[in-house]
Amino acid sequence: MTDLLARLRLVAALAVLGAVLGACASGGTVVLLPEKDGRQTAVSVRQGDKEVVLDQPYAAARTNAQGPRAYVASPQDVNAQFGPALAAQPARSARFTLYFVEGKDEFTEQSQQVVYKILTEIAQRPVPDVLVIGHTDTVGSDQANDALGQQRADIVRAALIRLGVPADDIRALSRGKRNLAVPTANGVAEPLNRRVEIIVR
């Protein structure tokens, strides 16, 4: 009798301990969402030496003490659990491109129109910050093009400031010839690569 009681107590104690440990090691969920442009992407979920790779929309993993367990989530699951987080997503950045008249510090006529679209976009954002990124074609060295890209970005930044955008909200950067709009061999003059990209976010 007392033996049985002791055993029951032990079982009960183990059950409580199990529940406590279970709560401590309580897991989480990871769900890959569809990309807007349908690109192939992935997230790896690692726990120690165990790994699950999520590479399809709504591929999901539950992480707990046993390691990641793969399953397929539904959009309803995602909205139920992550609705507030998804609703707080900041607006995606808006991108614009300005082209220069060859050999001058002036925008092309078409690009003048784009400037007004940029100002409108900036006005619509609650706390806008603007990146102005200068790009070049492949004529010249990395170093020379980094400097040239920066020069073009600085010109555009100054123009936006003149049009009333607060200086603190705009940064001018250069990517030189590292991000070509039109892929070319090295040393090729290409007007479409001589551009300044504006990102409003």
Add this chain to the structure above:
Amino acid sequence: MSTALVSCRNALVLAVLAGGVVAAHAADIGQVKIAKGQVTIERQGKAMPAAVGARLQVADVVRTGADGSVGITMDDDSLLSAGPNSALSLDNYAFDTTTNQGRLDTSLNKGTLSVISGRIAKQTPDAMTVRTPNAILGVRGTEFVVSAND
């Protein structure tokens, strides 16, 4: 200025190297774009309310209350947004705006997080990670949600 590099490990080294040249903005790695309900930023042991427009630094912990949610744009265009009762730590950040090389390591200690990765993950797969108390996620240029301790 073509580079903006900040991380836990090299912040001190950079501060020494850069002397007084680094502007206040150089330490900013992201900005709060959306804040609803209770949202706080913990920086060096002090908590302050996170208003829309607040700029974030490496090692900041962003917390939301039961009614809170927050949306952050990181400097590399990554978008991080957390739901109620969440704690998101910005552990490590380095981003070279010229080469797009960098690292972004965050931890979701509790709550829910949605992630749209930016230029760091696009340039270098797995250079962006999200840690939870029991897992590490490697990001390969993507959009996903993650929860911790639920």
